[in-house]
Amino acid sequence: MERKKVTLPSIAKAYDAGERLAMLTAYDYPSAAIADQAGIEIILIGDSLGMVINGYDTTLPVTIEEIIYHTKAVVRAVEYGLVVADMPFLSYQTGSRDAIRNAGRLLKEGGAEAVKMEGGRNMAEVIRAIVNADIPVMGHIGLTPQSIHRMGGYRVQGRDERGRDALIQDAAAVEEAGAFAVVLEGVPGTLAAEITSKLHIPTIGIGAGREVSGQVLVFHDLLGLSGDRQPTFVKQYAHLRETSVLAVQQYIREVKEGVFPGPEHTYK
Ligand code: KIV
DSSP states (O other), rough: OOOOOHHHHHHHHHHTTOOOEEEEOOOOOHHHHHHHHHHHHHHETTTTHHHHTOOOOSSSSSHHHHHHHHHHHHHHHOOOSEEEOOOOOOSTOOOOHHHHHHHHHHTTTEEEEEEEEESSSSGGHHHHHHHTOOOEEEEEESOHHHHHHHTTTOOOOOOOOHHHHHHHHHHHHHHHHSSSSEEEESOOHHHHHHHHHHOSOEEEEEOOOOSSSSEEEHHHHHHOOOOOOOOTTOOOOOOHHHOOOOHHHHHHHHHHOOOSGGGGGGOO
């Protein structure tokens, strides 16, 4: 089947048709090329790159320059997927003016097609301002990693009645502010289902069960590159860390034994 570029209208059309959306993070040229070749519809340069790529404990140190740098690499590899760049901590919390400028940089310098930002009712005004500047916004509510200190850790959100009500209101506010989709992270499946049934934009779940409009995973988690200790919601579709260590060990052996390079790797 002929593949078409994924756009905001095509996402809305797929959502209206009840199709589930597959979203994945990518941070560099090879990961983006793999995601795009495989048919991923939404490719996210997540601020998770701070932890996944740079080894920080949280996403808080990630800068707008780092997201732009990684977005440029991803954009060079992507032909079909919609490229969404994450707004890092403090690139939008300081007000609409800063938020528009930084979101604009992700499109103008990075080449992204949309931005993602964390927050619900507290960020509705900022989302509206960015959308009014013609920059498409994906929301992100529930377990929002940039709020780690308020949450007291990476904890499932919306487990009690007050938390549930708050997230239902946050989801409505994000939709009302003009977001084209919203990530629901780390929330009980029943709550994600309820939010999904109330909204008219796609919900993209991560640790939110299956009653949502789509799923997102971190590239390195999906491929088993992040090690064995994974949260419950991660499914490893391959074990590339193990495979990679074995490959590197074989390389070391062959170098030491004089097996590599062989004649076939030697110029005549
Ligand atoms: O930064 C990220 O990778 C994310 C996704 C997990 C949704 O926000």
